[in-house]
Amino acid sequence: MAHLRATNVTPHVTRNNGITKTGKIRRSAIDERTTRHQGYGMSQSRRAMIECIFGWGKQHGTMRKTKHRGLARVAADFMLNLIAYNLIRIPKLVAA
Numbered sequence: 001m002a003h004l005r006a007t008n009v010t011p012h013v014t015r016n017n018g019i020t021k022t023g024k025i026r027r028s029a030i031d032e033r034t035t036r037h038q039g040y041g042m043s044q045s046r047r048a049m050i051e052c053i054f055g056w057g058k059q060h061g062t063m064r065k066t067k068h069r070g071l072a073r074v075a076a077d078f079m080l081n082l083i084a085y086n087l088i089r090i091p092k093l094v095a096a
Contacts, residue, residue: 001029012043
């Protein structure tokens with residue numbers, strides 16, 4: 001975090017300030033300078049949406065363990081997973 005701040009980069013990673021098993025409060029490297037801005041909250045909600053897509057691909061698609069070798073074939077398999085995910089989402093989007 002210190003290196004990112006020194007190079008003028010605002011990190012949008014999740015804060016880790018929960019409680020440990022022993023009851024101590026964790027100290028996160030992300031402080032109020034980052035989390036107070038509206039963009040941080042938007043970034044975290046978008047991040048959750050993207051993680052949902054990858055989670056679906058691992059659980060229902062074929063992204064858990066690739067069956068292909070080579071960048072082009074793996075990229076094609078990944079694209080097929082994204083297409084399948086979008087086809088699953090279409091009825092939900094039309095209903096909304």
